Structures are given as structure tokens and as C-alpha cells.
Amino acid sequence: MLMRWFMICFFCLVLPWSALAATEIEISSPGEQSIPLALTRLLPNKGPESAQISGEFNEVLDADLDLSGLFRFVDPEAFLDDAQRIGLYSIQVDFPQWRLLGSETLIKGTYKIEGDKLTIEARLFDVVNRKLLTGRRYVGEAKDVRRMAHAFADLVLKELTGEEGPFSARIAYISDLSGDKELWLMDVDGKRPIRLTNHRSIVLNPDFSPRGKEILFTSYRANNPDLYRKEIYTGKEAKLSYKQGLNVAGRMSPNGREIALTLSKDGNPEIYLIGTTGRIRKRITDSWGIDSDPSWSPDGSQIAFVSNRQGNPHIFIADTFSGQAARLTTQGKYNATPAWGPKGERIAFTRQSGGQFDIYTINIDGTDERRLTFGPGNSEHPRWSPDGRFIVYSSDKGGNRAIYVMRNDGTGARRLTKLDSDCRHPAWSPRW
Amino acid sequence: MKAMQTLKLVLIALFLCSSLIGCAKSTPQMDQEDVGKSDMSQPSEVKGADEGSMKAEVVPTHDDIAGMERINFDFDQFTLSAEARSILGNNAKYLQANSGTNVVIEGHCDERGSDEYNLALGESRALAAKNYLVSLGISAKRLSVISYGEEKPLSKGTGESVWAQNRRAEFKAIK
Amino acid sequence: MPDGTGDEVGVSALAFVQAFIQQNWALSPYLLDQSRLRDLEAKATLSYAASGEMIRYRINTPSGNQQFDDSLKKAITKSKQLPQPLPKQLDLLVTFNLKEMARGK
Numbered sequence: 001m002l003m004r005w006f007m008i009c010f011f012c013l014v015l016p017w018s019a020l021a022a023t024e025i026e027i028s029s030p031g032e033q034s035i036p037l038a039l040t041r042l043l044p045n046k047g048p049e050s051a052q053i054s055g056e057f058n059e060v061l062d063a064d065l066d067l068s069g070l071f072r073f074v075d076p077e078a079f080l081d082d083a084q085r086i087g088l089y090s091i092q093v094d095f096p097q098w099r100l101l102g103s104e105t106l107i108k109g110t111y112k113i114e115g116d117k118l119t120i121e122a123r124l125f126d127v128v129n130r131k132l133l134t135g136r137r138y139v140g141e142a143k144d145v146r147r148m149a150h151a152f153a154d155l156v157l158k159e160l161t162g163e164e165g166p167f168s169a170r171i172a173y174i175s176d177l178s179g180d181k182e183l184w185l186m187d188v189d190g191k192r193p194i195r196l197t198n199h200r201s202i203v204l205n206p207d208f209s210p211r212g213k214e215i216l217f218t219s220y221r222a223n224n225p226d227l228y229r230k231e232i233y234t235g236k237e238a239k240l241s242y243k244q245g246l247n248v249a250g251r252m253s254p255n256g257r258e259i260a261l262t263l264s265k266d267g268n269p270e271i272y273l274i275g276t277t278g279r280i281r282k283r284i285t286d287s288w289g290i291d292s293d294p295s296w297s298p299d300g301s302q303i304a305f306v307s308n309r310q311g312n313p314h315i316f317i318a319d320t321f322s323g324q325a326a327r328l329t330t331q332g333k334y335n336a337t338p339a340w341g342p343k344g345e346r347i348a349f350t351r352q353s354g355g356q357f358d359i360y361t362i363n364i365d366g367t368d369e370r371r372l373t374f375g376p377g378n379s380e381h382p383r384w385s386p387d388g389r390f391i392v393y394s395s396d397k398g399g400n401r402a403i404y405v406m407r408n409d410g411t412g413a414r415r416l417t418k419l420d421s422d423c424r425h426p427a428w429s430p431r432w
Numbered sequence: 433m434k435a436m437q438t439l440k441l442v443l444i445a446l447f448l449c450s451s452l453i454g455c456a457k458s459t460p461q462m463d464q465e466d467v468g469k470s471d472m473s474q475p476s477e478v479k480g481a482d483e484g485s486m487k488a489e490v491v492p493t494h495d496d497i498a499g500m501e502r503i504n505f506d507f508d509q510f511t512l513s514a515e516a517r518s519i520l521g522n523n524a525k526y527l528q529a530n531s532g533t534n535v536v537i538e539g540h541c542d543e544r545g546s547d548e549y550n551l552a553l554g555e556s557r558a559l560a561a562k563n564y565l566v567s568l569g570i571s572a573k574r575l576s577v578i579s580y581g582e583e584k585p586l587s588k589g590t591g592e593s594v595w596a597q598n599r600r601a602e603f604k605a606i607k
Numbered sequence: 608m609p610d611g612t613g614d615e616v617g618v619s620a621l622a623f624v625q626a627f628i629q630q631n632w633a634l635s636p637y638l639l640d641q642s643r644l645r646d647l648e649a650k651a652t653l654s655y656a657a658s659g660e661m662i663r664y665r666i667n668t669p670s671g672n673q674q675f676d677d678s679l680k681k682a683i684t685k686s687k688q689l690p691q692p693l694p695k696q697l698d699l700l701v702t703f704n705l706k707e708m709a710r711g712k
Contacts, residue, residue, distance in 0.1 A: 022652055022698035029707035031630040070635045104633055104681060128681040161638050202583045205548060224578060225551065246555055246579060249548040262552060267559060269552035290552040306549050313549055336546030
């Protein structure tokens with residue numbers, strides 16, 4: 001309503017002038033292809049000071065926002081005195097100072113420590129229009145500072161792009177740090193890893209339920225590759241599919257009611273749908289060759305998978321209802337591990353070329369194929385972040401296999417796990 | 433109607449106020465958002481997950497059989513080579529001579545390629561070996577298969593000689 | 608009444624104003640749907656007094672994309688004062704698009 005008032009005033013003032021002849025020019029790209037951001041450190045709001053709290057919040061936020069690729073960070077060395085002033089109301093912020101530094105956006109915040117309790121208030125300002133864009137107060141304990149920073153990074157992306165960030169989620173993966181391949185869970189920046197299973201066997205291939213608090217995986221605990229489900233918070237675990245032969249690559253449907261997986265109970269690996277109790281509902285593929293690696297389209301109507309039915313392994317897309325399948329990839333001699341993007345338009349996969357595996361994306365109609373990684377080493381197991389901005393994957397370019405993350409255009413790659421164990425099969429949880 | 437008029441007045445008042453202050457949006461959002469008490473509870477970590485202190489314990493599931501040799505495969509293949517067939521011929525003789533021994537055939541792959549696809553490929557290798565033994569007169573009831581894909585390499589490392597060793601089917605006695 | 612043609616203002620002054628506005632325009636491709644980069648375009652009229660002060664502006668045809676249009680408004684706000692005077696008043700019809708950015712993609 002207020003906007004309408006402004007618009008009316010605006011048109012009254014401006015319209016009569018617009019008929020004038022003017023010189024035409026064209027500006028065909030922005031002078032700066034990133035948003036200049038000043039990220040200040042949190043200031044203590046009364047209460048005791050803690051360089052650790054402000055430092056950790058700053059570090060996490062900096063890393064998340066940097067990964068987004070949206071920003072150019074204004075050098076903190078150049079900050080003027082407003083960076084040292086608490087002022088969370090836009091009338092208290094000295095915007096001209098920040099304009100002078102070339103900044104368009106500004107993050108300021110405070111923290112307050114009272115016993116075990118930690119309160120952080122963070123604000124995102126539009127420097128050009130001199131206004132508050134968004135802000136939150138987070139209440140928790142000191143150990144929650146990283147989660148508060150991730151949550152605020154998600155909020156910053158939502159405010160600026162309309163789409164929330166994926167930083168508050170988790171990444172499940174397989175690591176042999178304990179001596180066996182077990183299921184682990186970590187923050188999306190690789191911090192705070194915890195082990196979730198103790199099967200002392202081989203655990204493989206995790207996938208999250210759509211609501212995020214449950215993980216499917218395969219384990220050899222009972223001397224057969226069986227499919228398990230595990231509730232993350234309670235730790236409760238159950239065998240879900242344990243037919244003779246393979247019970248692998250379980251992927252829960254977007255509505256959470258069915259699981260696509262590879263079964264070889266009849267001697268040849270085929271993709272089936274089972275219910276959440278493990279009962280077979282439907283067989284999706286029927287070919288002489290290997291059919292494996294299902295990945296659901298976001299609307300559940302289609303399933304991408306790998307098949308060697310035409311000779312070499314290629315990616316195919318099957319209709320969930322009819323089972324009718326068409327080949328997606330045409331290049332290369334070994335294409336595998338399809339991962340359907342959350343926006344529905346693109347599929348990530350791996351291809352072997354020149355003896356090494358790299359990650360590619362392709363439109364679901366087979367057009368616009370793009371290679372995202374270029375070695376060294378093998379890059380495999382691509383999985384999307386829930387917003388489709390990022391791809392998490394495993395690579396052995398650092399020697400041991402580790403988990404990496406990059407933007408969906410292949411830029412910004414960084415390693416998340418340490419090189420002290422073999423890590424693979426990452427899966428990004430839905431928003432936590 | 434009356435409500436509408438009141439609303440209009442309120443809106444005009446609001447408009448005036450906001451133009452005095454500057455910008456309506458400059459009032460800070462004091463959204464208090466608890467990061468979620470229930471969410472603050474940590475995912476349940478397994479007991480004794482103390483990194484480093486725990487010793488890995490390899491539990492052998494099956495025993496190697498001295499009289500049965502493993503066979504190897506080409507990359508992304510599960511067809512039996514002439515050499516593999518001759519080894520399987522010897523293995524069949526051993527099984528005929530030791531009719532009390534039941535066998536699990538393990539299919540393995542090298543580390544390259546999709547793990548899930550390799551699980552399927554490993555099984556195809558084990559099944560190829562099993563079917564050939566059955567064709568040589570061994571009862572299918574004595575033979576079971578399991579695929580480990582690329583999860584249990586015979587030797588670690590990279591390079592064709594390592595990979596070639598790892599692309600294999602092994603024969604283990606069921607206890 | 609000035610007719611505002613480029614010739615009268617001078618090519619170098621025009622090129623200077625164009626570069627100045629472009630330099631003030633910041634937009635990350637990660638804000639946008641990559642496949643739509645080619646389609647985004649907006650037109651604005653800007654009027655500078657000889658002093659270098661922007662006396663009026665209007666976005667005549669916005670792109671319809673909020674992130675794109677917001678970035679233009681910011682660029683215009685940042686361009687309200689030229690760092691040096693002009694030979695005379697300048698009326699501009701500026702077309703903003705991402706042709707050069709899309710080419711690299």
C-alpha cells in the first residue's frame with residue numbers, strides 16, 4: 001500500500017518529462033560481477049567479551065558466503081570506525097562510511113554471553129538504500145555459535161536471492177577413520193564430524209529421507225549387502241530390505257512413501273520400488289544388463305539410473321509409472337552415478353575419460369552438457385545441495401579420497417574432510 | 433464501509449509517519465528466533481566413537497580354501513577368459529573331491545567407477561563363475577554369491593597392475 | 608531547450624558517463640537463473656545537469672526480474688553525482704543487459 005503511494009507521487013513528478021529525446025547508450029554487463037559486502041565482526045553487547053565467539057561466527061559466515069560466489073568481501077583492514085560501533089538500527093549505521101569503501105551490503109551484529117546462554121543478533125543492511133534488509137536474534141549456548149552463523153548465512157542468501165541457503169543442513173558420508181567403513185555426519189563445512197554406525201563391516205551409500213532426520217544405507221553387517229534405515233536423533237536402526245543378493249543404492253522418493261533401490265534377488269540387478277516397510281511394490285527396469293543407481297526427479301515422476309543394456313554404462317531416464325526408459329547420455333564410454341538436481345532441470349553424473357572420472361551436468365533433454373571438474377585424480381559421487389547451488393562429491397586428488405564441495409558451475413571447489421581417512425559417498429541432507 | 437475509511441486513515445497516518453522518519457523498513461526486525469531447542473540436541477553418536485583410541489577389528493567371515501584359486505576379469509567385464517575357465521575347471525575338480533565343502537563366491541572390482549554399479553558388476557562376476565561351475569556339474573545348492581564391489585580391494589594403490597589384481601572372484605568355504 | 612544529442616555533449620563525456628554508470632553496477636550471476644541471462648534487459652532514462660548532478664531518472668521498462676532491477680536502482684543511486692561536470696545537460700536512454708556476461712557462459 002505504501003509502495004503504491006510512492007509510485008503515484010513518483011509518476012506525477014516524472015511522467016511529463018519522459019517524452020524528451022535522449023541519447024541512447026547500452027551497458028551490456030555490470031562493472032562488477034559480485035556484490036560488495038562488508039562483513040564486520042560481532043561486537044560484545046554488554047556482558048563479557050569472547051574473541052572465540054566473534055571469531056568463529058565470522059569465520060563460518062565468511063566461508064559460507066564466499067562459497068555462494070555472490071560476494072566480493074570488502075577488505076576488513078579498510079574498515080572505518082563504524083565497524084567498531086554497535087548500531088543495529090539503520091539510523092545508527094554510518095552508511096556513507098560504507099559507501100566510501102565501495103560496499104553495497106553490510107553485516108553487523110552483537111553477541112551477549114550470560115552464563116551458558118549465548119545470544120547473537122545479526123543484521124544485513126543495504127548500504128546504497130540505507131536500510132535494514134533482514135535480521136535475526138539467535139538464542140542458544142556457546143557451542144551453537146557455528147549453527148547460528150550457518151543459519152544467518154542461509155537467511156542472507158534468502159534475502160538477497162529469494163532462495164534460502166543450504167548451510168544449516170548436514171552431509172552424511174562414509175569414512176574408514178575408525179578402521180571400518182562406517183556412516184558419518186558432519187556440518188556442510190566439514191566441521192563437527194560424528195560417527196553414526198558401529199557395524200564393523202562395510203557401510204555404503206547413504207541417502208536422506210525427504211524430511212532429513214532419517215538415513216538409508218547399505219551394510220554388510222549380516223554378510224549380505226542389505227538396506228538399513230536409521231533415525232538420526234534416536235539412533236534407532238532397522239533392516240529394511242534384505243533379499244538374497246544386492247539391496248543397494250536405496251533412494252527415498254520425494255514424498256517419502258517409496259524407496260527406489262537395486263535388487264538382484266533374481267540373479268540380475270534391477271531397479272525396484274519398495275514401501276517403507278520393505279515390501280516390493282514394483283519393478284522399474286527389466287533388461288539383461290546391469291541397472292543400478294536410481295535417482296528420483298524432484299516430482300517423483302521419473303527415475304534416472306545407470307544401465308549397460310546398450311553395451312557401456314550410460315545414464316537412462318525411466319518413467320516411474322510405466323517403466324519406459326530412454327537413454328540420456330550419448331558421449332563417453334562410462335557414465336554413472338546420476339544425481340537429479342532439486343530444480344528438476346539438470347542431472348549431475350560422472351564420466352570416465354582419459355582414464356579418470358570427472359563430474360558433468362546435463363539437461364534432462366540431453367542438451368547443454370557441461371564438464372565441471374578437470375582432475376587431477378578422480379571426482380565421483382556428485383550430490384546436490386537442497387537449493388541446487390552446490391554439488392558435494394568425493395575426489396582423490398589430495399591422495400586419500402576426501403569429500404569436496406563446489407558451485408554447480410564447477411567453480412569454488414574446496415575440501416571438507418581431512419585427508420586422514422578414506423571418505424566418500426556424500427549426501428547433502430534436506431534443510432535441517 | 434466504516435472499516436474501510438478507518439483503514440484509509442490509518443494508512444495515511446502511517447504514510448505520513450514513515451515519511452517523517454524516513455523509511456518504514458528501517459524499523460529493525462526484532463524477530464526472535466530460537467535456533468530450535470529440539471534441534472539443539474545432537475544427533476546420537478555411537479558409543480565409543482572416540483577417534484583413534486578404537487582399534488579396528490577385522491572379523492573374517494569366511495575362510496580361504498587352499499585348493500581353490502581366484503580368477504580375474506577385464507575392466508568393466510564379467511565374461512570369463514580362457515584362463516579363468518581353466519582355473520574354474522580345477523576348482524570344480526576340487527569341489528567334486530570335497531563334496532562336504534560349500535562355497536561362497538565373492539565378486540570384486542577395481543576402485544574405478546561407480547560403487548553402486550561396481551556392486552552390480554561384482555555380482556555379475558561371481559554369478560558368471562557360479563554358472564560355469566554349475567555347468568561343470570557342481571550343484572547350485574553348494575554355491576552362493578556375494579558382491580563386494582570395490583569395497584574390499586586385494587591390494588591398495590593405483591595403476592593397471594593393482595587394478596587387474598582387484599578385478600576378481602574369490603572362493604571361500606562356508607563354515 | 609537542449610535536444611540532448613550525443614554530438615553536442617561530446618563523445619568523450621558520453622563514454623565517461625557510460626563507464627561511470629557501468630562501474631557502479633554490481634550484479635552477481637549467482638543471483639540469476641543462468642539460462643535466462645540472455646533475456647534480461649531494462650531501459651532507463653537518466654538526466655544529468657551540466658554540474659554533473661542527476662536531476663531526474665526513471666526506469667522505463669524494468670526487466671521484471673527483481674534482483675536485476677534492484678541492482679539497476681542501486682547503480683543509478685550510486686551514479687547520482689558525476690565526479691566531474693559535463694559540457695552541458697545530458698539526457699540519456701540507457702539499455703542495461705547482460706549480453707557480455709551471457710557470452711562467457
